[in-house]
Amino acid sequence: MKRATAQNVAIEAGVSKWTVIRAFTPGASITEASKAKVLEAAERLNYRPNLLARSLATNSTHQVAVLVDDFANPHKLPFLEKLTASLQAEGLVTMLININQHYSHVHAILNADQRQVDAIVLFGTAFRDEMLTDHKLGRGGPPMFVLARDSQIEGVPAISCDATVAIAEIGKYLLKKGYRRPGFMAGARTLSTALGRRRNFKEFWRTTLGVELVEMSAERYSAEAGAQAARDYLSQVAPEDRIDVLMCENDALAFGAMDVVRSEFGLRVPNDLAIVGFDNAAPAASPAYGLTTYEQPTDQMVNAAIDMILERAPRETVNFQGKLVVRDSA
Amino acid sequence: MKRATAQNVAIEAGVSKWTVIRAFTPGASITEASKAKVLEAAERLNYRPNLLARSLATNSTHQVAVLVDDFANPHKLPFLEKLTASLQAEGLVTMLININQHYSHVHAILNADQRQVDAIVLFGTAFRDEMLTDHKLGRGGPPMFVLARDSQIEGVPAISCDATVAIAEIGKYLLKKGYRRPGFMAGARTLSTALGRRRNFKEFWRTTLGVELVEMSAERYSAEAGAQAARDYLSQVAPEDRIDVLMCENDALAFGAMDVVRSEFGLRVPNDLAIVGFDNAAPAASPAYGLTTYEQPTDQMVNAAIDMILERAPRETVNFQGKLVVRDSA
DNA sequence: TGCACGTTTGCTACCGGTAGCAAAATGTAT
DNA sequence: ATACATTTTGCTACCGGTAGCAAACGTGCA
Numbered sequence A, B: 001m002k003r004a005t006a007q008n009v010a011i012e013a014g015v016s017k018w019t020v021i022r023a024f025t026p027g028a029s030i031t032e033a034s035k036a037k038v039l040e041a042a043e044r045l046n047y048r049p050n051l052l053a054r055s056l057a058t059n060s061t062h063q064v065a066v067l068v069d070d071f072a073n074p075h076k077l078p079f080l081e082k083l084t085a086s087l088q089a090e091g092l093v094t095m096l097i098n099i100n101q102h103y104s105h106v107h108a109i110l111n112a113d114q115r116q117v118d119a120i121v122l123f124g125t126a127f128r129d130e131m132l133t134d135h136k137l138g139r140g141g142p143p144m145f146v147l148a149r150d151s152q153i154e155g156v157p158a159i160s161c162d163a164t165v166a167i168a169e170i171g172k173y174l175l176k177k178g179y180r181r182p183g184f185m186a187g188a189r190t191l192s193t194a195l196g197r198r199r200n201f202k203e204f205w206r207t208t209l210g211v212e213l214v215e216m217s218a219e220r221y222s223a224e225a226g227a228q229a230a231r232d233y234l235s236q237v238a239p240e241d242r243i244d245v246l247m248c249e250n251d252a253l254a255f256g257a258m259d260v261v262r263s264e265f266g267l268r269v270p271n272d273l274a275i276v277g278f279d280n281a282a283p284a285a286s287p288a289y290g291l292t293t294y295e296q297p298t299d300q301m302v303n304a305a306i307d308m309i310l311e312r313a314p315r316e317t318v319n320f321q322g323k324l325v326v327r328d329s330a
Numbered sequence C: 001t002g003c004a005c006g007t008t009t010g011c012t013a014c015c016g017g018t019a020g021c022a023a024a025a026t027g028t029a030t
Numbered sequence D: 001a002t003a004c005a006t007t008t009t010g011c012t013a014c015c016g017g018t019a020g021c022a023a024a025c026g027t028g029c030a
Helices: A006-013 A017-023 A032-045 A051-058 A076-089 A105-114 A129-134 A163-176 A192-209 A223-236 A251-264 A298-309 B006-013 B017-023 B032-045 B051-058 B076-089 B105-114 B129-134 B163-176 B192-209 B223-236 B251-264 B298-309
Strands: A063-068 A093-098 A119-123 A144-147 A158-161 A182-186 A214-217 A245-248 A274-276 A293-295 A318-320 A323-325 B063-068 B093-098 B119-123 B144-147 B158-161 B182-186 B214-217 B245-248 B274-276 B293-295 B318-320 B323-325
Touching (some): A017 A032, A063 A076, A063 A105, A076 A093, A076 A119, A076 B076, A076 B093, A093 A105, A105 A119, A105 A129, A119 A298, A158 A163, A163 A192, A163 A245, A163 A274, A163 A293, A163 A323, A182 A192, A182 A251, A214 A223, A223 A251, A245 A251, B006 B017, B006 B032, B017 B032, B063 B076, B063 B105, B076 B093, B076 B119, B076 B298, B093 B105, B105 B119, B105 B129, B119 B298, B144 B298, B158 B163, B158 B298, B163 B192, B163 B245, B163 B274, B163 B293, B163 B323, B182 B192, B182 B223, B182 B251, B214 B223, B223 B251, B245 B251, B251 B274, B298 B318
Parallel strands (some): A063 A093, A119 A144, A144 A158, A158 A318, A182 A214, A182 A245, A245 A274, B063 B093, B063 B119, B119 B144, B158 B318, B182 B214, B182 B245, B245 B274
Antiparallel strands (some): A093 B093, A293 A323, B293 B323
8 A cells, every 4th residue: 555645635635735734734824623634634544744755845854874883892882872862852863874894984975965964973983084075075965073083174073072181181090000101002003083092191101201102003993803902912022021001092992901911811900900991881880890991971972963963053173071980900 | 055956967068857867877778978978067066866856756765774772782783783784785774763761663663654764673672562563553664674583463574583492502501511490580571572582491491300490580681780680689599599590681681690690799600600691792702701692693684684675585584593602601 | 895914725836856758869771 | 862770868747745925715893
């Protein structure tokens, strides 16, 4: 059975299709009598307005594309939950796009654009700035926002957690606790804009203690990659030369690193090697990890993003302050 | 700057808009000469076909709504990754809908329907069957599928992991290992269709050993809820009366339970109490948990779902076999 | 009863594509 | 050069709504 259209309902109710439309338009000029008549006919035919047609005519889809490329990070899930819930509360729907080897940012943005989404949110994805500036993907297309990550790009505001403040807070805490030989584990081949945390951390130790940061890199942002990077480091460096605290770019890396540190090298955390993460993902709170980490104000960030999408707030980069969550690992 | 339309390009290229359309339709009848002319003009105007208009005309959006209600389960993330990637590989796009207190299945299905999605996937969501049968949401709307969960509903095929086989395999393993006093932790107020695992597990022990299953229920499917349920049980039952193995309906519950068992009650896993989960979520593999669990064939399930959506396979309930993943916890 | 005014209803034009037929252009055989 | 087949192009009608104007309707008041 084909879907009923406003025209079908109009005939059923004995009115014109415009009257039918009005019955479904809040605040439209229509008498109670004909509204009732129309709604009854609509009920009989199981009519529901076609939002595709509406979107075409009104030039607004109430759809927001959300690009994600980092499904190995458990922190993404609750963040995504909050984001979708808040979008839905505003009548917006989420188009989730998985950025991977077979589906690039360019693919995704082009597709989202052609589907006339109201906004595109780059949710913590890794990309080269040129990608956005080169491809003239910008002009005429939907507004874009970078969420949970920095952005240097003109016209693409970022909604993120202030890395400078966060790293300073972590650094001060570690300093106070007496750690003196810091290491940092970055994920992936760190793209320019993703270097914030590392650069700030490095700078912190250099200016406060004049100490040089030991750096290591994981292949990706995942527990396995973090485990491998930690394994590489620990097996190459003599015990007496080891760092005494390892800051990981995110919790996923930290979990993998902690696993290796404890079960493969028999080291105690934090006594032999302290570990700090970033994100406060769910397992961090478990006694199995007890990871000291940094929590981003996800609610605030999501709200800010939505305010910008709906133009209730100026579309410009904003930074929020998170908070250090101290547990046993450092 | 407004978006260019086919009509604009037509004028720019000195042809009719239908010729422009043909230049963008693979296999359409058009000479190389005019195609080149059109593409060049299109490039100049930065033209991209409007997929909304196309969808309206062709009655097919290439959008699939995916309903999720269980963001506390870390297993959802890699599953979702696979699902979105595979859909995208087929040219389909994911509309992610978060089912929660403020946004019910009825909301979601109605909205997805009005947006003319090509299919609706209920991805492991908890609902009462009446919801689908009552609300006549079915008739005329997009085809619906239940993924990673059972479904008894006429006309709504399920793509899931065979609970009977899975539970039998787990049961046999536990029996062989010598466990004799089994417990089961269910999540949420278990809805009729979600009872499969529990019922099968209960039946297994009854028929093999004549032993009665100890049952407990968590408030939700999350580590915290699992922790609380385990806490309640352990603090109410005398040590000598305790179960010797606890099967949890999913890994999230198992993680919480294991945390409490070990750190709050000082019990050793598996010696004092063995624990088994279901899903093989990422942390299960970590030495911090080493959880014995059951892995669903997510790839097969996703592929099967997509084959049904695209009508490459008959739209009928299918069950796949997973595999037991033995680790240290049992 | 007639007129002015506000409300309700119907209308045309449009959003940006697609389907499929008819006309025009091109190619081939005689 | 002509007849005919084939390819290419342009056209009308349509997908299912929205915007905003114009006509029809109803009511109050002189």
